[in-house]
Amino acid sequence: MRLALLILLLALPARAEPLVDAAIAEHIMPGTEKLSVEADALAGAAMEDCSPESTKLRAAYHKAFDAWVAVSHLHFGPAADEDRAFALAFWPDPRGTTAKTLARLLATEDGTVETDAAFARQSVAVRGFYALERMLYDPPAGEAAYACRLTQAIARGIARTTASMAREWPAHAALMRAPGAENPVYLGMGEVRRALYTALDTGLEFTAATRLGRPLGSLDNPRPKRAEAWRSGRSLRQVVLSLSASRALASTLQAGDKVDAAFARALSRAETLDDPIFAGVSDPVGRLRVEALQQSVLAIRHALATELAPRLGVTAGFNSLDGD
């Protein structure tokens, strides 16, 4: 059924929509391919040496995580199906569900780590990069041999999830290229453009409000330990990578010079911040600099709303922004 649909869609004459084609060909497909390749290498490294101190494993973790951040804003299609994006990246986690669930698996030596199919049914909280970060940089107490199998199960799970995404993107891209009344997802090209714009804008919103906003907390109550992936020293790196990837997507959509300049300003602030895990949010000067970075990310969103949204014919979510 799905195959028949795919063949049908591939057979349809592709209507000229160069922006969408460019976003798919230059951004979505290479990004998801790269993620799958790096995740496969990560699983390989974990199988070879699962010790948390393994230099090779840690390097593979960073490379795969980098590749994930570069596509993490593409939270639709195969990434949203089966909640895959969520399974790869369950964060923020204010209840500490990842740590608690990992601790429980370790304490009971839960057997689901033995088979990939069983582990795939575990909570999303223990199946992605943030769970792996825990296992490598702050492992809960447990028996080493079991911890090893758990680390390997998480890494293999990441590889499987990203492989499924890479496998399914071509079919979803075909849907994006041929919207219409018979298309089960996109009824018109406007919906495709909207999906891309929403991905871009929501990714930036996440960076401003969550990646930067959560550690900032409030003036009275800064929360540096809420920074993303601080255990492996990645907090600022996540912001830089995510901004760079969003900039690339904006460029395929021909967002224009003003948008690109806004990206350049934010990236320059991020690259000169010199505070890899936002420890400075507790200090008045350091805090100001993180706030300035946050403002510059919000400025990109503003530039997108005024420059790109009208050109794509996208209006802001009517109900989602309503607040009633």
Place this chain on the structure above:
Amino acid sequence: MPTRRKILGGLAAALTCSPTWADVGTPAYIAAAREPDGTFALYGIGAEGADRFRIALPGRGHAAAAHPGRPEAVAFARRPGLFALAIDCQTGQVTARLQAPAGRHFYGHGCFSSDGSILYTTENAFESGAGRIGLWSTDEGYRRIGERASGGIGPHDVVRLPGTETLAVANGGIRTHPASGREKLNIETMRPSLAYLDEDGTIADLCEPGPEIHRNSIRHLSVRADGLVACAMQWQGDPFDAPPLLALHKRGSSLRLVGARGPLQTLLRAYAGSVAFSGGGDRVGFTAPRGGRAQVYSVEDGRLLQEVRRPDICGIAPHRNGFLATDGTGGVSAVGAVGLHTLTRANRAWDNHLISIEQK
């Protein structure tokens, strides 16, 4: 099969020429929308999603209430609106303009008494912050005839329990004042409630979420034929730590949260837009426009049965055995056993709510 009462009713209508909903193309639903040029309108929608009528509105609408007998709808301005319009859906004429009394504004919802003689509206007495239910006599040009306490702060939605004159009111718990627009003034101390008001205004029952979820604002309601009330909520705490956004309540028992506090909850973005029972009444569905999703649960055991995705999905109402949903991209979609299927799509943004017309 037409009942004797329906036939008689039809005859009476024909004899006296008093119009019925059939005279406006028998819409099954009404909903407000924003047009591409930025203006607003109220639409009548047929059972399968087609437009039945269109009436221009002077500003952004929120919800509407359909008169149980005649083809008349009251469209409410979005909060803190001061106007509501009674509209003859046959002629498109405004038959009455409801002005919020001094010191009051509307929240955007209302409902009719069973005989259609009284319209109830949710209102904010904003100097004291007390919630009010306004009473309007529909047969006297919607004259204001009184008001009563809503049982809490921020009464947003109101429904009437079928077969009774008892109202269920969603007191969202959030205090606002027109001077500060939509700013929330009491998040730390907010206490949402579901209040039941008898015909004489007595607060017959008041149900509050526990203190640990006092920031779960009860905002929208749906009621089943047997009086079971479904509540859609909006979490005002950490969006990554939201409790369930759906609850069921039967008078005399405690609030029953539906859905689990857990990782996947995050995808709903702490915000439920609208709620409805399914056509058959055995399921309850709610929309999460920020998450671009709708979820359907079993009423009996609270199990998650289905989740569908559609950008900016918000309005939801019963349809056949399942649901009909509207979204901000102009889609009207059926949500049935096989998932979401978009029936019609127009170049407009459907506003928050899809209102069923229940004909007598």
